[in-house]
């Protein structure tokens with residue numbers, strides 16, 4: 005749906021400000037009640053999901069044009085979807101602020117008003133199939149020395165999509181290598197596309213470049229068909245959200261393969277006895293739910309239809325009935341079950357978890373365009389992690405981990421940040 | 437008029453340049469509101485919006501407005517449909533950076549709060565200390581400070597938690613002239629425990645029954661009364677999004693008794709208040725309960741047409757939702773028993789709902805989340821015909837509302853959601869709050885029917901002596917029409933604003949009282 009087609013939904017916003025908070029039944033105190041990092045950073049209403057919805061409506065109406073200040077509010081946002089979940093609590097999908105914001109960004113791109121930092125990322129993407137501008141040829145460097153199949157050359161049961169972040173962030177190679185070692189130890193038949201792997205297109209879509217999502221989804225569909233694997237596995241939550249939610253919903257693409265995040269798959273392998281923990285990892289941890297693993301990883305079907313006024317009783321309904329992004333069907337239990345299965349690990353929860361999680365701050369191209377916003381948001385989440393008394397903050401997404409580590413380094417915070425794969429591997433390794 | 441560069445710089449000097457904006461995109465969110473007769477976009481775009489950090493910055497902003505002949509409008513969360521500028525040349529004062537719960541005095545049962553501490557936060561903090569706060573129907577995301585100082589203040593837990601008009605203790609007030617006054621106990625540095633004294637007690641002046649909707653200046657801090665809470669320190673959520681309920685605590689009970697007619701339900705209401713057995717008692721139209729019990733409009737429509745909505749428009753028309761609470765096991769058992777006996781003696785029955793449904797409705801009654809969901813069907817709603825009156829008037833109020841509303845329901849007019857919009861609850865053990873609230877859409881025909889209905893209901897309220905009109909009784913354009921039948925409140929309001937508090941009319945008067953009388957309609 006384009007911005008013009010969303011006029012009705014935009015004008016359904018009642019400016020109640022629920023989107024600035026976590027879903028209100030989950031508010032458990034004064035602190036850690038807010039849900040929108042953008043609002044916390046920018047303070048004016050325009051930074052909230054509702055505020056951006058109103059700006060989008062005003063733009064569509066011709067009441068306002070683009071200004072630097074307006075665009076800053078639009079792009080200083082991690083597209084985390086908290087606003088959407090909080091809004092849907094009472095309005096059942098009538099407004100969907102994040103959908104409005106996605107279309108607003110797309111309109112800005114069409115009108116040549118993209119964020120300058122994003123333009124650069126898209127240039128890189130077009131050149132190298134990754135937004136970091138790193139050479140295609142280096143894509144599989146992380147796997148040197150590991151004997152992993154080429155999924156495009158050999159048929160494998162599991163097609164691993166590594167993702168751009170794990171492929172190019174050298175500091176995160178130990179995590180992705182850990183994942184590969186875990187799969188190997190569990191005897192999984194897997195491979196990846198080596199140098200031929202391409203971006204999922206999710207980040208580009210969130211920055212407003214919708215066509216990129218379509219292009220990459222088509223490319224991947226073709227590759228998967230050729231590869232003939234049964235499972236598409238990803239260790240990156242961003243890719244997880246792209247495959248499960250964006251492809252069907254926004255790119256009209258059904259991958260026709262089971263898509264799993266590594267935490268779901270590892271939980272399965274533990275259940276089948278293929279992964280056994282032999283070593284204690286004495287650590288008190290708290291778990292950060294990545295947005296794209298949870299609420300934005302909720303599988304949603306494509307919807308094409310109309311919103312109309314039912315006559316008896318009169319109210320807006322969708323025809324055909326549309327699924328609403330309530331966030332319940334994200335991946336929340338798998339990482340928790342894994343952590344609880346690791347001997348020695350104790351999990352203490354933060355106030356904002358599951359579908360009401362607080363974003364790390366790095367999504368939607370915000371870290372690249374507004375690094376200070378991302379770091380501020382990351383610090384806020386570290387503060388929340390500290391409030392649990394945890395020694396370590398565990399997550400399951402390279403984007404989140406990177407931003408937490410940067411935020412901790414910048415502020416001298418001693419919180420240790422792990423990807424869950426690191427703990428799994430530690431617990432599998434033989435002592436001595 | 438555009439904001440002069442001098443005035444802009446003066447505002448920047450007060451709040452810092454990051455916290456002043458005159459960007460059209462930013463301002464869009466400050467002239468957009470539900471409930472407006474002209475649709476969402478309100479006619480007056482503010483000249484700028486400022487975000488002060490503390491009382492002295494609020495004072496500074498107000499002084500700049502005085503100096504440069506600008507108007508200002510206070511804005512806490514902006515959820516109330518009256519938080520946009522009603523006049524030209526207005527500076528919006530968005531108080532969101534003043535968001536603290538400064539203190540909770542557990543022993544003396546009150547909180548000291550700033551404008552942007554929202555109800556859900558205050559309630560959660562209060563519950564940790566065995567206390568609860570009164571929440572008006574705007575629900576978890578509104579500002580209790582705005583409610584207590586400036587807008588009505590009535591809510592469905594009123595039976596045990598009074599009105600915010602009375603829950604308002606000490607007040608810090610930036611007058612439209614730029615002076616700062618502290619009323620009640622803080623006026624003599626004695627803490628925030630009282631609104632009347634020691635120290636100057638001016639609650640009637642700053643707000644009266646209805647509140648001044650920002651027309652008398654800006655309130656920056658208040659003491660807010662809290663009430664005992666017998667439930668858990670941290671309420672456990674049940675169900676899943678969006679059907680989130682609350683586990684009903686041990687010494688609390690939720691039920692939905694219903695009667696055959698208004699008379700029996702009224703008789704039960706008297707006995708409930710006489711025997712002091714309920715924590716809260718609320719009546720909403722059956723459709724609203726069914727909206728609460730379904731996740732989306734689509735789901736509701738399907739259930740409605742299958743006949744599987746749990747609350748029936750006819751059979752459960754005369755129903756209370758009641759919460760019983762006891763401070764001890766014995767008190768709880770006693771109250772529950774007496775309550776059940778009252779229902780039996782008055783010919784009532786209990787509607788059996790599932791555990792999940794009970795938990796959802798219990799949550800809606802404790803956290804006050806009905807009204808936000810009332811927006812779901814059509815995206816807007818309207819209200820009229822409200823008052824605090826004798827419980828005895830219940831049946832007459834419902835019938836009058838139904839008859840009146842009936843005239844305006846139909847294709848292209850108001851939606852039919854059971855031909856009624858009767859909300860009612862028991863207040864303070866002695867009165868009934870009632871209101872006719874109903875869903876509307878943006879369509880011009882619907883808006884015209886809505887306006888005509890509101891006008892007619894105001895007239896009928898007066899002519900049929902249906903009680904002291906409080907909604908939309910004293911607001912702005914209605915004030916001079918309804919004031920004469922309500923002890924000439926309009927004249928007192930005019931004196932308060934223009935002779936005492938705001939002689940230069942710097943605080944936007946649009947939703948309070950116009951300088952000169954505006955007669956919209958004859959009261960007879």
Ligand SMILES: Cc1cc2nc3c(=O)[nH]c(=O)nc-3n(C[C@H](O)[C@H](O)[C@H](O)COP(=O)(O)OP(=O)(O)OC[C@H]3O[C@@H](n4cnc5c(N)ncnc54)[C@H](O)[C@@H]3O)c2cc1C
Nearest residue numbers: 512513514515516519573579582583588589590649650655
């Ligand atoms: C859906 C809905 C249902 C409601 N139902 C009820 C009800 O049953 N009972 C009831 O009592 N109220 C009801 N209200 C009104 C409600 O009381 C107000 O919305 C709320 O109390 C005010 O909080 P707010 O944050 O929404 O205020 P805002 O929207 O920010 O402001 C409301 C008004 O108060 C003024 N104001 C705000 N802050 C200040 C301040 N610090 N100093 C001076 N003036 C200020 C504003 O100028 C505006 O006119 C309802 C509102 C809504 C949206």
Ligand code: SF4
Nearest residue numbers: 017020021023054091
């Ligand atoms: S986007 Fe939704 S939650 Fe936010 S203000 Fe609008 S209606 Fe409320």
Ligand code: SF4
Nearest residue numbers: 040081083084085087
């Ligand atoms: S997507 Fe996240 S950061 Fe952006 S407006 Fe919504 S809640 Fe705020």
